């Protein structure tokens with residue numbers, strides 16, 4: 001579904017260029033969930049944005065659903081760290097932005113998705129009137145509104161309190177199982193990676209290369225978080241990051 005082959009991404013050209021990603025190859029199957037972890041500044045966002053069609057690699061190829069990635073596409077949704085809400089727009093207007101961008105609004109609207117995420121009562125409020133958890137859910141509603149087949153997430157739950165974070169992780173698990181999109185989650189949170197990634201890819205310091213790939217086939221149920229297998233996976237992941 002997502003095919004990343006020998007991808008290298010630089011910022012700038014010539015002497016002053018910065019290599020952010022070096023020769024990464026990853027295959028993410030249809031409906032598969034992959035978590036990407038690595039040191040701060042190593043190149044995670046760069047790689048994710050390249051899959052989203054926002055950066056062009058200097059070498060290698062990226063394909064989504066057998067077509068080369070040339071720019072942003074409706075079937076590829078991206079959720080950002082701060083949810084990317086516009087403060088002067090209401091919840092409903094913010095949730096409709098992706099549809100608007102892809103010229104599907106007003107024929108389609110995010111109303112139903114907002115309802116599904118428990119935000120129907122808040123749709124006329126502004127972001128400043130929402131809790132942090134609600135803001136993140138508006139970002140999720142926006143991403144879901146175009147019925148994507150690929151969900152890309154860049155630290156979507158950073159700086160949330162633990163309980164809110166775990167509640168939205170549970171929501172991510174449920175949405176992923178229900179919609180069966182292919183998913184790539186960039187996170188600093190080792191537990192989040194172990195809860196949501198069927199496969200966890202550990203990247204090196206910049207330029208990002210693949211350091212380790214950890215299989216996590218037992219994930220997929222809410223109760224996984226309380227198991228010994230989960231704890232072991234978290235320890236294994238921590239060791240891979242620190243080695």
Ligand SMILES: Nc1ncnc2c1ncn2[C@@H]1O[C@H](COP(=O)(O)OP(=O)(O)OP(=O)(O)O)[C@@H](O)[C@H]1O
Nearest residue numbers: 011012018020039040041042043044045046047206
């Ligand atoms: N526009 C740019 N011009 C030059 N260098 C850049 C640019 N954007 C990012 N970089 C550099 O590329 C490297 C990778 O950046 P990237 O944002 O992908 O890292 P990251 O792994 O997502 O970091 P974090 O965990 O802090 O979010 C960093 O060292 C950064 O300084």
Ligand SMILES: [Mg+2]
Nearest residue numbers: 044045046154
């Ligand atoms: Mg980043």
